Amino acid sequence: MKAMTITAYGENAKFDAAELPKPTVTPGHVVIRIAASSVNTVDTMIRSMGSDLPLSPALPAVLGMDFAGVVDAVGEGVTKFAVGDEVYGCAGGLADLQGALAEYMLADAALIAHKPKSISMREAAAMPLVGITAYEGLERAGVAAGQKILVQGGAGGVGHLAVQLAKHFGADVYGTGTGENQMDIIKGYGATPIDFAVEKVADYVAAHTGGAGFDLIFDTVGGANMTNSFEAAKLNAHIASTVALVELDLSPAHFKGLSLHIIFMLLPMLSGQGREKHGEILAKLADIVDAGAMKPLLDPQTFDLENVSSAYDRLASGKAIGKVVVDV
Secondary structure (H helix, E strand, O other), X not given: OEEEEEOOOOOOOOEEEEEOOOOOXXXXXXXXXXXXXXXXXXXXHHHHHHHHOOOOOXXXXXXXXXXXXXXXXXXXXXXXXXXXXEEEEEOOXXXXXXXXXXXXXEEEHHHEEEXXXXXXXXXXXXXXXXHHHHHHHHHHOOOOOOOEEEEEOOOOHHHHHHHHHHHHOOOEEEEEEOHHHHHHHHHHOOOEEEEOOOXXXXXXXXXXXXXXXXXXXXXXXXXXXXXXXXXXXXEEEEEEEOOOOOOOOOHHHHHHOOEEEEOOOOXXXXXXXXXXXXXXHHHHHHHHHHOOOOOOOEOOOOEEHHHHXXXXXXXXXXXXXXXXXXXX
């Protein structure tokens, strides 16, 4: 089969075409004919950081975590999927798991679900990692109807789905971003946009919550921005964050009695524990999409296997609007 492999790590590392053996199906797994894969921030981190990131695969490697495609073979013990089923998931591209930048990949059946019927393969491939992250973050933070929810980075990969999911769950949703494009995206999902470059935290907390603060904050920006989330939070509020690799004074969180939830979506893939939860979330997301309550945003630029390096560069540039997708 044709695959794109990376043979050296670094910021400008390139992908090279290679012929690799087609995966053989194993118990509990399926072989999938890949139609599309999307690029996530963690993918670009693996390319640039290599062995400095503990989850990076040994070289030469086939990257690509997200995919949508068609089941080509079904392993012993798999009952939910049949040959010809259209599926999507996040099941490779790290540690010892081959990724999706290839014509075929082997995937644990617990990590996949039937693709949403109402969207394309490209759109489905954009969803798994960010969709599972958004769902898990809101779920663990106790999302409920009627809450005031702030999504930090509301037009980003995880953020734009978190905004839509929070609306679906009946919350009053707000999203931070900056610039006309991002404000329009957030507003288009029925949420209230907040330009963090223009409005101070105290000002938008006063304007939208009467000074009380938000019930739940999903901080997809993280890092130093976490202090802004602490400031914007209501007493005893919940904060979910996908970017907690930071040394931080937790005193403000202590004096507000905040609960902090760290969302590291890759744990089931890395540990082998709780993988079925990802399949269950993907199935729920498919239902939500097919009900018309959520849709992934795709960057307008298109890429195929031959220019995967350019797709990675596109996301790393910070200029992409929506998820970057590679057609396989």
